[in-house]
Amino acid sequence: MKLKKIKSVIFDMDGVLIDSMPYHVKAWELAFEKYGLKINSEIIYELEGSDYKQTVKIIFERMGKKVKKQDIEFLGKEQDKIFNEIVKIKPFDGVVKLLKILEKKYDLAIVSGSNRKNVEKIVENNFKNVFKVLITGDDTNKSKPDPEPYLKALIALNIKKNEVIVIENAPLGIQSAKNANLFCIGLKTYLGDSFLNKADIILENHEKLEKYLLN
Template identity: 40%
Template sequence: MLRSIIFDMDGVLVDSMPSHADAWIAVSKEVGADVSREDIYEIEGANHILGIQWLFEKAGRQVEPHLYEEIKRKKVEFFSANASITPFAGIAECLSDLKRHYSLAVVTGSDRYTVNSIMEDFFPDVFDTFVCGEDVHYGKPYPDPYLKAVELLGVRKDECIVVENAPMGVESAKKAGLFCVGLPTYVPPSRLSLADLVLHDHPALYEYFKKLILSGN
């Protein structure tokens, strides 16, 4: 029986990835790395440290490990100062319906400061627990973030559904042994092929959950 639903944040709850991409591109230029928006969408979901490693490696730029924290700080500062963030249409109503039936969690590669700010602005008192980028050493695509969420929720793996919009996030959920719904907000649906189910958009996601509620699952 379904007891919990776990959501990625960026690209699932809020339309924020363009602002994350702007921040990564600006900071990457400072260290001489040429990265594209598409590169950033491909590594979406990774925590900042893994994101830096993979992103700059793809750009052919070696970054010394002692610079990771400085790059992370600059990225967070740029994002906080310039981000344009809005919840996806209908997601607040969807969460309100779901909360009456299930426990809800967020698993994201974003830092806790950013997560807290977004939750306070758009979804106060909705979620039961959060797993943020700094809460696990190995972020997405490793299974650790979702395994931690299952532990915090106190449920079995077969009692959870994950909603993800990024290839690394889907991979993380599946490696954790969880049923995953893919939502292709920034990448083609084919990039989410590892998901158990890929839905077209947020209205389709809401309809999917309405059917689950009506079925008593």
């Protein structure tokens, strides 16, 4: 993807803007324990960006178990309940400052697999009036790695594919952006290079991200 004049920057939320993934992981572990199943925490980091339906389906598949609709709904509601009980939202260091700089130059957006209620609550409490567009897991028929979430964001922002940069930190999100034919930066917040290797470039941390975007 050859970029033109950049008009927008799109961020994933969990693991890019806020350090929330450890809470999502713990909530999924506890939800599955209540269901009598033990899961490997690493799979949740790998599946970051997908909605709860896809997350449950993939975990059941990897366990060699058949999943029913009631399994998905129970585990999704249980995970959301536990997450909201234990989570302590904290933006990554430097994120608030970076967004204040970027919002003067670009239209900013979030594309997240989390439900709209949680996304709006986090944005209201931490990034009020910063983002022009929010695309959540409730707004799409298909979740990451399908391109639909990013294609919806492009329509809402009224921009072309070569006018945007996407920031992601997990394989499904990166694949979603690339399936939409967008330029994507892989940010190493929880996973290493081998998980992010489909991104156009990989950056070590938020400090490197700030330097890249401002230069």
